[in-house]
Amino acid sequence: MSKTFKLAAVAALCAAAAVAHADVKFDANFEGDTTNTSAATDSFKSGGRIEVNANAELLKQGDNFVNARASLLLGLNADSTVDDAWIQFGNSSVDLKIGRFEALDLFPVAKDTVLDPATGAGYRANIGRGRFKDGQFHGALGLNAAPGLRFELGVVNYKDGTPPASGAAEQVVRPAVSYTTGDLTLRAGFESFDKGLGAGTQTGYGLSAGYMLAKDAAVNVNYANSSDLDASSVGANLVYGPAGIGYIKDKTGATTVDTVYAAYSFPLLGVKGAFITPAISVSSGDGVADKTALRVRLNYQF
Template sequence: MTSTTKLALRATALAAFAMVSASAFADFDANIEFDNKIENNARGASQAGRVEFNASKKAGSKYFIAGKASFLAKPDGSVGTDDLWVQMGGDTSDIKLGRFEAYNLFQTPGDVIVEYAGFSPYQANVLRGRQGGVTIVPNSGGSYGTAVFHAEGTVQLGGGLSFVLSGVSTKGTGQVNGLRPVLSYANGPLHIAAGLEAMQYHTGNMKRETGLGLTGDYNFGDFTLFANYAAVKSDIGVKQNTFALMAKFGQLTVASVFGKGSTTNADDKVTTFWAAYAIPFFDVKGATVTPAVSFSQGSGTNTAKDSSGASVRVNYAF
């Protein structure tokens, strides 16, 4: 065991002790997620997962302040942080700062295993992920600095309409600045959202990249239908378009994604399907076993080998 791993484990142990000591002042929960996969291109089986410990608290009514920290323990002995943020605001508006996931503009229910042949199509998520300490990887390729600032403001406009604006900035060599405005509407069984990703890079040939994301879902009672569309264009001529259609029937999810345009060729195409079925583990509350399959095939100028796989995910919230 390396000294770095030992220090990380000690830090996690101290964090866990602090969480237990503060149990009278915060809310705690934990869960385990474990995937067992077999993939044709990886030529074999693999396992991956994590135990997640969450500490959160919200205080106030009309005006509030809230915070959350998520600590991860992984099978390889490493530890990490998922969410780590603070949020302040009131009934009609708030701001969030730290490490978190921004608004989802490309819903992918049942994505236990998703294989893409040749390339991953654009999904309006370059600026969405948990940014703190993460290198920005633009959809058009390359890597640009480490995000050290991430903020998101939300305004409730009334009638189910809301506006969300998030911003990301990196520091040092390869600076990136990005804005992500999103307008969403929710009313009963209907939810729709539209947003942009506007990124400015200060190194390399590419200086600007602009993406669009549209997502919606409707609950028909017996099933829920999801649809996504995403498109991106950079100032060096990279163009990509992605369309997805998904349906959830109780515990079963089936999905299809069609992407055109990779970072190297606008005529590259990829078609991907997946399905997952979440089975409750007898009468154990919070426990599910989810078998899933995925298949992907390239077309057009994408001559990559077909990609397929199967997985069984075990979830238990405790």
């Protein structure tokens, strides 16, 4: 997308909200990263972005609503891009979301300030999750069937003379369900996808369980598998206050990659909303070079 279009995405939302006398809320945050990676080829990188969000309640009439969101990422040493750009309408029982967004996460990784596997492997049930970059249509129908129980049916479709980037999804159907009772949250979903690489329709599924140990502490366990891709991933993670740690085992064919990652956020100079987060990711795999990544992230919510 061009920069003109990216800026227009936020401007259009603001204009639409103004016309509809909507309630618009703006927020922004700054994120700066310094990353050192030690692998077959060492690297040192510095980057970051400013994220500007506009959330609008375009219509609220009885039980019916129309909401929208636009997020613009302004890269410090990279191109600017749109992160979220969606509209959602419905009521407390059923709703439909269309645009650029992320659907239900079937493999939450929690505090992944840096998570850098030694090589690409595994399957995490996220092929049809969203935030596509190749022009695919993405919609998700949501149904709140009972207190704590929500069904979601995601659909991805790509029709263009030029095929999307290699490996991108052309067609996806992604039903998923989440159930929360007390401190326990269960998630399950299935993906049927065609990547347009001549392999035809392939499938996979994901399962996840999370438990709130306290107000600021939670644990997750995840599993995803695609027999068509001969790939699977299993992981567990824990967040306790400002600290987070996780482990993921990714497997594709005979290649297995084990990755451990951790991070801790410290308040920065006592400034409200400002944090500095050192993080580490250590990964090793069969027949590939080990990889260790260190990152220091500065974050400020304003």
